[in-house]
Amino acid sequence: MRHLSFFLLFVLFLTRAQAQNERIVANPINLNYRFQFDEPSRREAADPVCEYFKGKYYLFASKSGGYWSSPDLAEWTYIPCTTISTQENYAPTILILDEKMYYFTGSSNRIFYTDNPNIDSWQELSPTRFEYSVTDPAFYKDEDTGKIYMYWGCSDKDPIMGVEIDPNNGFKSIGTSKKLIEHNGDKYGWEVPGKDNEENRTGWNEGPCMIKYKGKYYLQYAAPGTEYRIYGDGIYVGDTPLGPFTYMENSPFSFKPGGFIGGAGHGHTFKDKYGNYWHVASMRISKRHSFERRLGLFPVYFDENDVLYAHTVLTDYPFVIPSEKVDFKTTDCSKNWNLLSYKKPVSASSSYTPYVPDNANNEEVENGWSAQTGNAGEWWQIDLEKSMTVNAIQVNFADQDFTNKATNSYVYYQYKIEYSATGETWISLIDRTQNTLDRPHELIVLNTPQAARYLRITNTKNMDGKFSLYGFRVFGQGNGTLPGEVSGLQIKRKYKDHRRFLLNWNKQENATGYIVRWGIEANKLNNASMVFTNQLEAGYFNRDSEYYFAIDAFNESGFTYGTAVTKGEIFAGSPYKGITREIPGTIEAEDFNEGGKDFAYYDTTPNNTFSKYRTSEDVDINEDRRSGVIFIDNTSTGEYTNYTIQVPKSGFYDFDCIGASVQTGNEGGFYLTFDGDNSSGTALQKMPVGNKPDFHTVTLADLPLTEGSHVVTFNVQGSINVDKFIFKNGKAGLNNPKESSVNVYPNPSGGIFNVRLSQSGYSLVSDIFGRNIYAQYTHDTDQIIDLSDYPTGIYILSFSYGDQNNKIKLIKK
Numbered sequence: 001m002r003h004l005s006f007f008l009l010f011v012l013f014l015t016r017a018q019a020q021n022e023r024i025v026a027n028p029i030n031l032n033y034r035f036q037f038d039e040p041s042r043r044e045a046a047d048p049v050c051e052y053f054k055g056k057y058y059l060f061a062s063k064s065g066g067y068w069s070s071p072d073l074a075e076w077t078y079i080p081c082t083t084i085s086t087q088e089n090y091a092p093t094i095l096i097l098d099e100k101m102y103y104f105t106g107s108s109n110r111i112f113y114t115d116n117p118n119i120d121s122w123q124e125l126s127p128t129r130f131e132y133s134v135t136d137p138a139f140y141k142d143e144d145t146g147k148i149y150m151y152w153g154c155s156d157k158d159p160i161m162g163v164e165i166d167p168n169n170g171f172k173s174i175g176t177s178k179k180l181i182e183h184n185g186d187k188y189g190w191e192v193p194g195k196d197n198e199e200n201r202t203g204w205n206e207g208p209c210m211i212k213y214k215g216k217y218y219l220q221y222a223a224p225g226t227e228y229r230i231y232g233d234g235i236y237v238g239d240t241p242l243g244p245f246t247y248m249e250n251s252p253f254s255f256k257p258g259g260f261i262g263g264a265g266h267g268h269t270f271k272d273k274y275g276n277y278w279h280v281a282s283m284r285i286s287k288r289h290s291f292e293r294r295l296g297l298f299p300v301y302f303d304e305n306d307v308l309y310a311h312t313v314l315t316d317y318p319f320v321i322p323s324e325k326v327d328f329k330t331t332d333c334s335k336n337w338n339l340l341s342y343k344k345p346v347s348a349s350s351s352y353t354p355y356v357p358d359n360a361n362n363e364e365v366e367n368g369w370s371a372q373t374g375n376a377g378e379w380w381q382i383d384l385e386k387s388m389t390v391n392a393i394q395v396n397f398a399d400q401d402f403t404n405k406a407t408n409s410y411v412y413y414q415y416k417i418e419y420s421a422t423g424e425t426w427i428s429l430i431d432r433t434q435n436t437l438d439r440p441h442e443l444i445v446l447n448t449p450q451a452a453r454y455l456r457i458t459n460t461k462n463m464d465g466k467f468s469l470y471g472f473r474v475f476g477q478g479n480g481t482l483p484g485e486v487s488g489l490q491i492k493r494k495y496k497d498h499r500r501f502l503l504n505w506n507k508q509e510n511a512t513g514y515i516v517r518w519g520i521e522a523n524k525l526n527n528a529s530m531v532f533t534n535q536l537e538a539g540y541f542n543r544d545s546e547y548y549f550a551i552d553a554f555n556e557s558g559f560t561y562g563t564a565v566t567k568g569e570i571f572a573g574s575p576y577k578g579i580t581r582e583i584p585g586t587i588e589a590e591d592f593n594e595g596g597k598d599f600a601y602y603d604t605t606p607n608n609t610f611s612k613y614r615t616s617e618d619v620d621i622n623e624d625r626r627s628g629v630i631f632i633d634n635t636s637t638g639e640y641t642n643y644t645i646q647v648p649k650s651g652f653y654d655f656d657c658i659g660a661s662v663q664t665g666n667e668g669g670f671y672l673t674f675d676g677d678n679s680s681g682t683a684l685q686k687m688p689v690g691n692k693p694d695f696h697t698v699t700l701a702d703l704p705l706t707e708g709s710h711v712v713t714f715n716v717q718g719s720i721n722v723d724k725f726i727f728k729n730g731k732a733g734l735n736n737p738k739e740s741s742v743n744v745y746p747n748p749s750g751g752i753f754n755v756r757l758s759q760s761g762y763s764l765v766s767d768i769f770g771r772n773i774y775a776q777y778t779h780d781t782d783q784i785i786d787l788s789d790y791p792t793g794i795y796i797l798s799f800s801y802g803d804q805n806n807k808i809k810l811i812k813k
Helices: 002-006 359-361
Strands: 012-013 023-025 046-053 057-060 065-071 075-080 093-097 100-103 111-115 140-141 148-152 161-168 172-181 203-212 216-223 232-238 245-247 262-271 278-285 293-302 308-310 319-320 345-346 381-396 414-420 429-431 443-460 468-477 490-493 501-504 513-519 527-530 533-537 547-556 557-561 585-588 619-622 630-632 638-646 651-661 668-674 697-703 708-717 720-729 742-744 752-757 760-765 772-778 781-788 794-803 804-812
Touching: 002 533, 023 443, 046 093, 046 278, 046 293, 093 140, 140 203, 140 547, 148 203, 148 585, 161 203, 172 203, 203 262, 216 262, 232 697, 262 293, 345 359, 359 381, 359 468, 381 414, 429 443, 527 533, 651 668, 668 697, 668 720, 708 720, 742 794, 742 804, 752 760, 752 794, 760 781, 772 781
Parallel strands: 046 262, 232 262
Antiparallel strands: 012 075, 023 319, 046 057, 057 065, 065 075, 093 100, 100 111, 140 148, 148 161, 161 172, 203 216, 216 232, 232 245, 262 278, 278 293, 293 308, 345 381, 381 443, 381 468, 414 429, 414 443, 490 501, 501 533, 513 527, 513 547, 547 557, 585 720, 619 630, 630 720, 638 708, 651 697, 651 720, 668 708, 742 752, 752 781, 760 772, 760 794, 794 804
C-alpha cells in the first residue's frame, strides 16, 4: 500500500521517447489500466472521451477509477477520483462550458462539475433536470450558436437519439428527443455482429459523438459490438445538430480489424492545441472477458470534399505526436520503423499450456505466452535470424493468473532486456529492474539504434501470478530487400450478399504481410487493414457502394506500395466447363456456373449428399436409377444456382422449369433474378408435387431479355427437385411499331423517348418485372418519356384507348 499511496499521482508514458525530441508512441496507449471488481481478474478501459481544457488534455474512460491528464498526448498522469460517485457507470461524456468541466454517464441523471480537474474536487450539480434515461451519452456544444445538445444510444433495436438541453435549467431538455440513426445492417455490413460480420442478427449501434466542420454536423456512432475486432465508428452528416442526417459512404471511418490489436469503435474526435484532429477509441483484447479492452489514439483528417478519415492501420507501430499543425492528409506520422519480430524463432524458460512462446510474436494480442511461474529468472527469447537494426521494443504484459481487483489494481513489472550477436554472450539493452510504474504496454525507444540478432527479456522480481506477454514486438530496419509489388489481385463480390468481398493475390516470397487498401473512389483508397496471408474475406462493406482495392506488401525492410487499383465486381461464377448456354435452348439444372459457394451457388448444408455429379461442391445432386436422369435434389429455402446465358437478340422469352415439389401440403417453388439485381425478380412460382423422375413443367411466359450475356439466378423456396430449364421464344410478342397506334423514336435511346400517339389515351411504362414507373392519361398525341434516371435494359410502354391495348418495347442503352 505504501507504493500505491506514493504513486496515486504518477506519470505514465504512452510509449514516450526522447530521441530527437520527438514524442513517439504506439497503440494501445500505455496507461495504468485498472483491474475490475468482478471475476475474472482483468484490466479494462473503454468508451473514451478526450478534451483540451486549461492547457492540458483530459482523458476519461469507463471503469477506470479516475482519469488521466497530459500536456502533449504522449505523457499521461493518472488522477484517481472518488468525488464522482457515478464513475463506475459506463460511457462518460465531458462538456467544457464557462470555464468548467461537466461529467455525465449513462444509467444516471447525476451531473458533476469542476473548474480544476487536476485535483479530485468534483461537485454534484443541483438540481439536475435532464429527464431522459440514457445509455452512452454524449454532450455537444455548438460553438457558433452556443446551444448544448445531448446524444445517446446503445441498443440492437433502438436508434441513436438526440435533444437540445438547457445548461441554465439543470440541463433540462428543450423540446422532444429525435430519432437520428436507425439500424441498417442490411445495407451496411460493418453494422452486422460476429467476428467476420457473419451473424444473421442486428448489431449494437452505440457510442455517439458529434463534431462540426465547415458548418456541417458530423454525428458519429459505433457498431456492431465492443467484443469484436471489427468494432468501428461511422458517420452521418447533416445541416443541423438534430438532422436530418445522411450516411457518409466511406463509413466506418475509424476502423482497425487487423494488425496486433484490433478495434477502433466507440470513440471521440477532438482537436489538439495546434488544430490537428484526433480520434481516441476502444480497442479489443477480449481474452479473459469480452470487455477486456484498451484505448487507441488515431490521427484523423478531412479531405478536400469534407469527408472524414482516420489513420489506423499502422498506429500499433511507432508514430509521432506532432508539436505543430500538420497535414494528416499527407502523413500518418509513422516513424517508418518496420516490424522485425513476426513469427521469428523463439524459446522460453518455461511455458504454461496453452500459452506457448510462439504466441508472443504472432501479432495477435488475443494470444500470449506465459511462464509457469512469476518467479525471478523466467525469460523469453527471440532470434531475428540475422543482425538487424533495433530502434524500439514494445513490451505488452498479459497479467496471467493475476488475482488483482479494483481495490488492489496497482501492478508493476521489473525486468531486463538484453541483446546478443550469438545467443551466448548477452549485453544489457534496457534496464527496468528498479521500475515502480504500472506500464502494461510500454514502447521503449532506444536512444541509440542497436544492431542485434538475439533479444531476451528476463523477469527480475518474484510476483503473484505468472510472468507473461501478450506481445514482444521489435521495430527497426531489417537491412534487406523489399518485397516485390503484389500481382494477380482477384476480387469477387458475393453474388447475393454485396456487403461481402473475397480477395486473393499472388503471394510475395519475401513478404511478411500485406496492407489491403480500399475506398469508394479509385483515387481515395483511405481505408486499410493489415493481413498476414495473401487473401481477405470480409463483410464490412456497404451493400450499394462501389469499391476499389490495392494491395501493399511489407517485410522487415519496408513497404512496396501497390500501384494497380482494381474495382470489386459482383462475381456470379463462370459458365460450367466454359460453355455459355445460348437461348433458346435447354440447360440442365446441375450445369450451374463454376466458382464456388456464395458466388456460383449457395447451399445451406455442406457437401454433396448424393455425390452423383460435381462431387466436390455442396449442391445436392442425385440420379434416378430407373431413368438415369440427373437432377438437383431436395433443396432448401435460400439456396440458389447461377447460369450464364447468351441472348441472341432482345425480345421476350418463355422459361420452362422441369421439376417437382417434394412434400404434399408443403409445396416449394422458385423465382428468377437477373444479373445480380437482388432487389427485384419474377413472382414466386409454386411447383406441383411429383415423384422423381415424373416431373412437372412450370412456365414463366414472356420474360423480356436484352441482347448479350446475362446471369440468371434460380432462387429456391422450400424443398423441390429440379431437372432442367428450357428457354423458348415468347408467344405473345409485341406490336410492330409500323402497324401500331404508337410510334417511338429514337428506340433504343439513352433515356429520352419521343412518343407519337394516334389519339388520346392512357400510357403506362413498366420494367421487366411489372413494376410501374410512369403512368399518365394524355390528350396530347406527342409525349416525351424520360428514363434517364433508370438502369439500362428493356421497358414496356403500354398505350390503351377504348378496348385497344398496344405494347411497345423501349430499350434504354
